Amino acid sequence: MDTIRLGRTELRVSASSFGALPIQRIPFDQARTILRKAYDGGINFFDTANAYSDSEEKIGYSLSDVRHHIIIATKSGATDKAALLRHIELSLKRMRTDYVDILQLHNPSELPDPEDPDGLYAGLLEAKQKGWIRFIGITNHSAERARAAILSGYYDTLQFPFSSLADPQDIALAQLAKELDVGFIAMKGLAGGLITDASTTFAFIKQYPHVVPIWGIQREAELDEFLRLEENPPEYDAAMKAKIEEDRKALCGGFCRGCGYCLPCPAGIDIPTDARMSLLLRRSPYGPHLGEERRRNMLKIQDCRHCNACRSRCPYGLDTPALLQENLRDYLAFYQEHKE
Numbered sequence: 001m002d003t004i005r006l007g008r009t010e011l012r013v014s015a016s017s018f019g020a021l022p023i024q025r026i027p028f029d030q031a032r033t034i035l036r037k038a039y040d041g042g043i044n045f046f047d048t049a050n051a052y053s054d055s056e057e058k059i060g061y062s063l064s065d066v067r068h069h070i071i072i073a074t075k076s077g078a079t080d081k082a083a084l085l086r087h088i089e090l091s092l093k094r095m096r097t098d099y100v101d102i103l104q105l106h107n108p109s110e111l112p113d114p115e116d117p118d119g120l121y122a123g124l125l126e127a128k129q130k131g132w133i134r135f136i137g138i139t140n141h142s143a144e145r146a147r148a149a150i151l152s153g154y155y156d157t158l159q160f161p162f163s164s165l166a167d168p169q170d171i172a173l174a175q176l177a178k179e180l181d182v183g184f185i186a187m188k189g190l191a192g193g194l195i196t197d198a199s200t201t202f203a204f205i206k207q208y209p210h211v212v213p214i215w216g217i218q219r220e221a222e223l224d225e226f227l228r229l230e231e232n233p234p235e236y237d238a239a240m241k242a243k244i245e246e247d248r249k250a251l252c253g254g255f256c257r258g259c260g261y262c263l264p265c266p267a268g269i270d271i272p273t274d275a276r277m278s279l280l281l282r283r284s285p286y287g288p289h290l291g292e293e294r295r296r297n298m299l300k301i302q303d304c305r306h307c308n309a310c311r312s313r314c315p316y317g318l319d320t321p322a323l324l325q326e327n328l329r330d331y332l333a334f335y336q337e338h339k340e
Contacts (some may be wrong), residue, residue, distance in 0.1 A: 001015055001016065001041070001042030001043065001230050001231070002014075002015040003015060003044075004209065004210065004211075004212050005210070006045075006157060006183035006185075006212060007100075007157060007181050007184070007210075008156055008158060008181040008182070008183070009102070009134075009157065009180045009183055010100065010102065011045075011071055011135075011183070012104075013044060013045035013071055013106055013212055014042055014043045014045050014151055014260050014301070015043045015212070015225075015230060016211055016213060016215060016226045016229070016230050017043060017044075017045035017046070017047065017185075017213065017214045018035070018045065018046045018047065018214060018215065018217060019040050019047050019213070019215055019216040019217065020035075020044050020046055020047060020052065020058070020059060020188065020217075021048070021049070021050040021052050021054045021055060021216055022216045022217060023035070023055055023058050023217070023218060024053040024054055024058075025218060026054050026218060028054075028057075028058055028061055028072070031058040031061075031062060032058070032061060032062040032095055034217060034218075034219075034220055035058070035059065035062040035219070036059055036062060036063075036221060036222055038218065038223055039063060039066060039069075039070065041223070042227075042230070044069065044070050044071055044149055045071045045072075045073070045214070046063070046070060046071070046072055046073070046214065047072075047073045047074075047185070047187075047214045048072070048073070048074050048075075048095075048318075049074055049075035049076075049077075049104075049157070050074060050075060050076050050077065050087045050090065050091055050106070051075070051077055051106065052196050053227055055223070056074060056091055056094035056095050056280050057094045057095075059094075059297050060070065060094055060095040060096035060097070061096075061285045064096035064097065066097070067083035067096070067097050068206030070112050071101045071102075072101050072102075072128055073100070073101060073102035073103075073104060073137065073159075073185070074091050074093065074095070074100050074102075074103060074104070075103070075104040075105070075106035075139060076088065076091075076103065076105065076106055077106040077107070077108075078080045078102075078107075078120065078123070079120070080119065080120065080123070081119060081122050081123035081126070082118075082121060082123075084120055084124070084127070084268075085123050085126065085127060088100070088103060088127050088133065088250065089132075092132060095155070096224070098131070098132075099131055099132055099133065099134060100125035100132065100133050100134070101133075101134050102133070102134065102135045102136075102137045102156070102157055102158065103124060103127060103135075103136060103137065103261035104132040104134075104136075104137035104138055104159060105120060105124075105137070105138045105139070105255070106139055107139050107140055107141060107150060107315070108120070108140070108145075108232060109252075110145070111138075111145060111148055111149060111152065114152075114154055115212060121154065123156075124136050124285055129258050132223050132291070133289070135157065136155055136156050136157075136186075137154040137155055137156055137157035137158065137159065137183070138152065138157070138159070139158075139159035139160070139185075139187070140158070140159075140160060140315075141160075141161060141257075141259060141315030141316065142315055143160075143169050143170065143173055143238065143318045144307075144314065146158055146173055147173055148162050150173070150176050150177050150182050151180070151182075153174075155182060156182065156183060156324060157183035157184070157185055157220045158177055158182055158183070158184055158185065158246065159185040159186075159187050159214075159242075160173060160186070160187065161186070161188035161191075162174060162183070162184075162186035162187070162188070162189070162190060162205065162211060162213075163189050163190065163191050163201045163204070163205070164195060164200050164201040164203075164204035164205075164244045164248075165187070165191055165247065165248055165251055166204075166249060167206060167334055171172060173206055174186075174210075174211055176330075178208075178210045178219055184211050184212065185211075185212050185213075185214060186209075186211050186212065186213040186214065186258070186281055187200075187214055188257055189201050189213045189214075189215055189216075190204065190215075190216070191204055191251065191256065191257060192258030192259070192272070192276070193259045193280075193284070194255070194257075194258075194279055194280075194283055195251075196277065196284060197243060197247075198215075198226070198259065199229060199234045199240070200240060200243050200244050200247065201230045201244075202226070202233070202234065203233070203235070203236040203240050204244060205235045205238065205260070206233060206236065206241075207236060231283050238260075250279075250283070252316050254316070254317075254319075254323070255279060256271075256272065256275035256276040256318065256320075256323060257316065258272040258273070258276060259272070259315065261273075261313050261314065262309075262320055263310075263312075263313055265309075265310060265326055266305055266307060266309070267300060267303040267304055267305055268300055269300045269301055269303070269324065270297055270300075271295075271303065271310055271320060271324065273299065274296075274301060274324055274327055274328070275298070275318075275320060275323045275324050275327055276317060276332040277289065277298065277327045277328075277330070277331050278318035278327050278331070278334075280328070281330075281331070281334050286334070286338065289331075290338060290339060291334055295335065298331050298332075299328075301324045301325065301327075301328040302328070303326075304321055304324060306321055308318045308321065337340065
């Protein structure tokens, strides 16, 4: 597989890399099969996070014997130096390694003060001095904070949503990262599953050869698809551009990307799924969404307490309660029509 230079880190990472959030949903041995197949297929960059339940442990279980042949990025959502260092120690233990290649601050709501001796950035520098981490990165869903992070000069990498739905501001951000030699890691390449033809976003991202996509992979079939796309890259031709334009029209405006930062919900609502149900019904096989369990889950929207916590936490500024109500109305109408 081709490799991409990840900015000033000088790391050469696989052109398609592995997003390990989804493997927290599958058993250890199944995760090992997929991770080893990815490694054998040429993938050498694996991205996870302290917050992804047992994802780090599965990486350690599956790949510790080839540790020095792979590149690992993880994340911490800590808010102070002490917590950050605890997170890193735990990550090292879970992944059976004595260092992490890239430690990323996990979607902070504001950039830390690099002059604060007890702050996050001081913790990152201390971890680097100890040899626990090699490079410093940051993830974010806010274009404004992402741009500030790039311009600050304090971060070696940025992880940001980037797909065939990218707007001019997103593309400008990726170009700025290139100009300042900051590694650009693309998350949400399939827009949380709403882009149903992976070849479209794959071809689009290939137009930006410095961008490293981390594909969220849970099933062998998903991995096989990306390995096939790397082996036979699709053309970014007029037909492909037309498909992308169809997606952009269908997904324009305020839609939920499924990032999950709205959670937890005090009413137990599965917001990342329920707030985009209208799109899921029309962009994926709808049968599984019409089962009794999913219907009960959707009806929990009626228990919304209107605390607006989800709305305040949404990095895209969505009116989440209103979006949930809209999706419930659409779901019930769709359910009535298709269950009869």
